[in-house]
Amino acid sequence: MGLLSINDLQIGMVIACEVANKHGNVLLKRGEILNERHIMLLKSWGITEADVEGFDRDQLVQKEREELSPDTVASIEQELTALFPGLGDNPLMKELYRVVKKFKMKQASAQVHGIRKEAE
């Protein structure tokens, strides 16, 4: 299991730990299979992450990375290294770097998919 960002949750994933709102009411039970309504429900409560079976963040990053050519990944990394100064142990900057990198990879992969679709 692994903690995934709300943006990465997909229909069919299985909830590994129950998700509650800020008042403690359980929104999703353990073992529940995610459908579209569930994801909307989490979003409307401002929930930002959930634990699901069989996936984790690193795996998803890895998967996205595999979809991109090594050149693309390298150029994203190069761009961000030039843009970001040494992060030190500033937790905000480390998280910002992680999120922006993930974001850029997602954009690049959406572009790849777009081109593939057009080709088909």
Add this chain to the structure above:
Amino acid sequence: MEFAKKQSKIDTILRSVDKLPTLPIIYTKLNQLLQSPNATVKMIGSIIAEDQSMAVKVLRLVNSAFYGLPNKIGNLKHAIVILGLNQIRTLVLTTSTLKLFHNLKTTRAFDMQKFWKHSVGCAVAARVLAETASLRSPDDVFAGGLLHDIGKLIHAVYLTEEFSAVVAEVNECGVPMVTSERRVIGYDHTYTGKELAIRWNLSEGTIDMIAHHHLSDPATTLTKEIAAVYLGNIFSIALGLGAGGEKKVPIADTNAWDILGIELSHLESIITRIDKVFAESIAILEA
């Protein structure tokens, strides 16, 4: 040149009113009207209707995906009621500054188009942060974000040579722009921006957001509004929304994040939202 002398130089620039960029009449009129307790939707509508391109933008905004209304709104008054006066004021301010930027000539050192996008990027990011932190007036924070770098504009237009030297130094050495400005010009764009904002009669809150968006004065009381603009600037640079001339993402002061009281796990959805709203805003404003 000692500081007092430099200060009097910027004073001279800012005092030559005929040369100074002004906010369009429509914004001044609307702002006055919105402060009056007798303002009616009809009066606001007639001010906006005077400016066709503004009226079109109001309608486009209300009909955008952002509001998700089931029916198309074609009536200006109806649109004003739905958007609310704060939204209208923000939209007019944004459109006014866009005009202001476009009317000024771009020098080689300064890409006005990218600068304008950076300003909108910071404004959007600051507003998303303000909304997430449940601040009282996200629209005011948006305005502060939009104008945060206005001092750079004055530098680019009136201190062309010095500012070119600043841009060159930032590009070659990756130093923060304020550092280079202080060395080359004698003061940085937060100072010039503050002085301009005072002369434009902007609200005290807006002046503070412009003056302190780099948190460079340790004596400043850090408010949530200032923190939102400060971080909004950093996030927009990190995401590459337009460009304000900075070469590196400034290292964020974690106090600014802490004062907003947002958990770090929210950052990813915040960034996603900033990117989405930014794209929408640019599409509405540029159309």
